Amino acid sequence: MTGDSVLLERADGVAVLTLNRPSAKNAIDIPTTDALVAALRALRADDDVRAVVLTGAGGDFCAGGDVKGMADGGSRTVEQRRAGMARYAELARALAGLDKPLIAAVDGVAFGAGLSMALYADIVLVSTRARLAMVFHRIGLVPDVGAWYQLPRVVGLQRAKELIYSAREFGADEALRMNLALEALAPEALMPRAMELARSLANASPTAFSLSKRALASTLQSDLETMLDMEASSQAIASSSAYFREAIRRFAAKEPAQFRWPNKD
Incomplete structure (x- = not known):
């Protein structure tokens, strides 16, 4: 409170x-x-x-x-x-x-x-x-x-x-x-x-979400080359995260993913 x-x-x-x-x-x-x-x-x-x-x-x-x-x-x-x-x-x-x-x-x-x-x-x-x-x-x-x-x-x-x-x-x-x-x-x-x-x-990756939210906030004021550069840097960060490593492990082990989007009934 x-x-x-x-x-x-x-x-x-x-x-x-x-x-x-x-x-x-x-x-x-x-x-x-x-x-x-x-x-x-x-x-x-x-x-x-x-x-x-x-x-x-x-x-x-x-x-x-x-x-x-x-x-x-x-x-x-x-x-x-x-x-x-x-x-x-x-x-x-x-x-x-x-x-x-x-x-x-x-x-x-x-x-x-x-x-x-x-x-x-x-x-x-x-x-x-x-x-x-x-x-x-x-x-x-x-x-x-x-x-x-x-x-x-x-x-x-x-x-x-x-x-x-x-x-x-x-x-x-x-x-x-x-x-x-x-x-x-x-x-x-x-x-x-x-x-x-x-x-x-x-349950989603906080790193990937934060990077995407930041990019989407600036996309309407940016050009393609700027966004591609941001994409490359962001992907390098996201793919270095513990969340990504765990997601890959789960995929290889055929275990349920951490993140699932709930469908609307």
Whole structure:
């Protein structure tokens, strides 16, 4: 546990990070943002944690920033407001810098910064009652937590423009169609599936996963030769790992592989 507004549980190589402000639909205020950053940094440094699930308590993922808290800061200068945004920048860096599998289990609302956070997940699972929106323009704000960067890379530039400009709400089926989510599940099946995938990924090679995640994060800004060079260096590292040696031994001995991807029923 990291504090009342963010819960952290670890078991069998999987950490579950839960936003815990259900009365506010898990909107993130300053203490929650700071707690999230601290938890993500701790998880990155914890070698016993091999996969992370990010979710929200009470049937919602995250309603975004705490609008009531924003109203309380009406007398702040532009400079003070810009300095305050540094917290969201640190949250974006902490999410992007997590070199382990990150699964977002999105139930209920994922608005504004909530949707921005989900964009950093390697796998996004949504419930059939999920409601998502880049709501910022509704109240005269611009996207934050790095959404200008992440959203076009997930859904494409034109769709990102439409979602940001319109600030409209969309559901699970559309999230699947635009490749924002991998699977849509009944609410009661959401966390079991997230945990199933997380436990599977916890058995994958942490070295290979980290190298692939780093490469995929840079591929849209790189050229073929750069990626081929990264591939050669990364493969040399991965093939030197104890995980690879054990995988080869199991293959030769016709033993079950350490890593298997669970099919969806």
